[in-house]
Amino acid sequence: MNPFLINTYIAPEYFCDREIETKTLISTIHNQGNTAFFAQRRLGKTALIQHTFYLLRKKKAICIYLDIYATLSLKDLTNQLANAIYKEFPITKTIGKRFMEAIKVLRPVISIDELSGSPELTLDITQTKQFEKTIxxxxxxxxxxxxxxxxxxxxxxxxxxxxxxxxEAILRTAIQQLKNVNFIFCGSNQHLMHQIFRSGKSPFYASTKNINLQKIDRTLYSNFIKKHFEHHKFKVTQESIDLILDLTHGHTYYTQLLCHEIFANGIKTIRSQTILLALGIILLDNQGTYFQYRNLLTAAQWNLLKAIAKEEKISQPYAQDFIYKYRLGNAASVKRSIESLLEKEMIYHNISEAMPYYEVYDKFLMRWLQRT
Ligand SMILES: Nc1ncnc2c1ncn2[C@@H]1O[C@H](COP(=O)(O)OP(=O)(O)OP(=O)(O)O)[C@@H](O)[C@H]1O
Ligand SMILES: [Mg+2]
Structure with missing residues (x-):
C-alpha cells in the first residue's frame, strides 16, 4: 500500500505530526469548549479533524462531520445537520428511534441519493422561522x-x-445552552473566519479556543517521509528529502502527492532525477487545468501570476524593479490584478511571517509556470 495518502485518512500511522493541535482540540472538548481554526487550502484542516475524530471515537464519543461548502442557506445547513444525525444513529438503535420520533412533526423524507446510493434525510419545512428553530x-x-x-x-x-x-446569533445562542455537545469550526478563508471569530461585533467573538495551523515542521516531515520510504525498502538521502520539501514548500497536499507519485513509480533509489520525473508526471497530468486557468485570466493577471511564480515569494509587488523586470505596466494595474488573483484564490497573501509576501497558491502550478 502507498503510505503517502491523498484525500483520505486511514490511521495515525500515515498522519504526520499535528500533535500539539490534536491535543488542544481534544482537551478543549474535554473541558466543554469549542475550537475554531483557519488555515490556507490543502494544508491539512480536514485531515486534522479526521485524525482527532479517530482518537475521539476510540473513547466512544459520537463524532459528526459537516462540510458546508456547498450549502447556500440556513435550510441547507439544517438539512445537512439532520441528515448527519440520522446517519450517525441508525434507526435500529434507541437514539435513532428517539430521533425519528422527535423530528416527526418536521415531516422527514427519506430518499436515495442518486450519486452515493445511500439513504438521505430531508425535512419538509419551508418557513424561515421554522428553520431558525430547527437547528x-x-x-x-x-x-x-x-x-x-x-x-x-x-x-x-x-x-x-x-x-x-x-x-451567527442563532447558532451562538443554541450552542451556549449545550452541555454534552461541542464544536470544531474550521475554514479556509482567513478574512471571513476572522470576521466570524475575531471581530468584536460578531456573536462568536472570543467564544472559542483558536488553533494556529501552520505548515508541518520540516524536521518532523523529513523524518516521516524517510520512515515510510525506508519501511518499503526505498533508499532516500536527506538531500533528496530536502529537494522534495523545497519543491513543495513543505505544503502538505503537494508534499503528499509528490511522495505518493515517487512511491508509485517504484524506482527504489530516490535521486533528484527520480523526484523531478515524478514532478513532471504530476505537472503533465494537471496541464489541462493550468491551460484553463490561463483562459480564465486576463493577460495582465496571467503575466503577474507568472512573475510571482518565478520569484516564488514577493513582498513588494508594487516596487519599480519588479514591475520593470516582468514588464507589468504600472502599479495601479498590478494592484487590480493582485486583488483579482487573491479573490480567485490563485495567489495567497501570507501574513504569518515578519515580512508578509504573496505566493502562488497552488505549488505545482507555480512549478509549471516557472518552466514556461
Ligand atoms: N498531517 C498530515 N500527514 C499526512 N498527510 C496529511 C496530513 N494532513 C493532511 N494530509 C493530506 O494532505 C492533503 C490535504 O489535506 P486536507 O484535505 O486535510 O487539507 P484541507 O486544509 O482541508 O484542504 P482544503 O482547503 O482543500 O479543504 C490530503 O490529501 C491529506 O490526506
Ligand atoms: Mg478541507
Missing part, C-alpha cells in the same frame, strides 16, 4: 442523549454567504 431543536435533542457529541463544521465561513443575516 436549536436538533442540537437540544443531541444534548439530551447523555453521550458526548462532537460536531465539526468544515468550511464554516460559508454561513456568511447565506441570505439569512442572523445565522
Amino acid at each position: 436549536p431543536q436538533l442540537l437540544q435533542f443531541l444534548d439530551e442523549q447523555n453521550v458526548k457529541v462532537v460536531i465539526a463544521i468544515d468550511e464554516f465561513q460559508q454561513i456568511l454567504n447565506y441570505p439569512e443575516k442572523n445565522i
Whole structure:
C-alpha cells in the first residue's frame, strides 16, 4: 500500500505530526469548549479533524462531520445537520428511534441519493422561522442523549454567504445552552473566519479556543517521509528529502502527492532525477487545468501570476524593479490584478511571517509556470 495518502485518512500511522493541535482540540472538548481554526487550502484542516475524530471515537464519543461548502442557506445547513444525525444513529438503535420520533412533526423524507446510493434525510419545512428553530431543536435533542457529541463544521465561513443575516446569533445562542455537545469550526478563508471569530461585533467573538495551523515542521516531515520510504525498502538521502520539501514548500497536499507519485513509480533509489520525473508526471497530468486557468485570466493577471511564480515569494509587488523586470505596466494595474488573483484564490497573501509576501497558491502550478 502507498503510505503517502491523498484525500483520505486511514490511521495515525500515515498522519504526520499535528500533535500539539490534536491535543488542544481534544482537551478543549474535554473541558466543554469549542475550537475554531483557519488555515490556507490543502494544508491539512480536514485531515486534522479526521485524525482527532479517530482518537475521539476510540473513547466512544459520537463524532459528526459537516462540510458546508456547498450549502447556500440556513435550510441547507439544517438539512445537512439532520441528515448527519440520522446517519450517525441508525434507526435500529434507541437514539435513532428517539430521533425519528422527535423530528416527526418536521415531516422527514427519506430518499436515495442518486450519486452515493445511500439513504438521505430531508425535512419538509419551508418557513424561515421554522428553520431558525430547527437547528436549536436538533442540537437540544443531541444534548439530551447523555453521550458526548462532537460536531465539526468544515468550511464554516460559508454561513456568511447565506441570505439569512442572523445565522451567527442563532447558532451562538443554541450552542451556549449545550452541555454534552461541542464544536470544531474550521475554514479556509482567513478574512471571513476572522470576521466570524475575531471581530468584536460578531456573536462568536472570543467564544472559542483558536488553533494556529501552520505548515508541518520540516524536521518532523523529513523524518516521516524517510520512515515510510525506508519501511518499503526505498533508499532516500536527506538531500533528496530536502529537494522534495523545497519543491513543495513543505505544503502538505503537494508534499503528499509528490511522495505518493515517487512511491508509485517504484524506482527504489530516490535521486533528484527520480523526484523531478515524478514532478513532471504530476505537472503533465494537471496541464489541462493550468491551460484553463490561463483562459480564465486576463493577460495582465496571467503575466503577474507568472512573475510571482518565478520569484516564488514577493513582498513588494508594487516596487519599480519588479514591475520593470516582468514588464507589468504600472502599479495601479498590478494592484487590480493582485486583488483579482487573491479573490480567485490563485495567489495567497501570507501574513504569518515578519515580512508578509504573496505566493502562488497552488505549488505545482507555480512549478509549471516557472518552466514556461
Ligand atoms: N498531517 C498530515 N500527514 C499526512 N498527510 C496529511 C496530513 N494532513 C493532511 N494530509 C493530506 O494532505 C492533503 C490535504 O489535506 P486536507 O484535505 O486535510 O487539507 P484541507 O486544509 O482541508 O484542504 P482544503 O482547503 O482543500 O479543504 C490530503 O490529501 C491529506 O490526506
Ligand atoms: Mg478541507
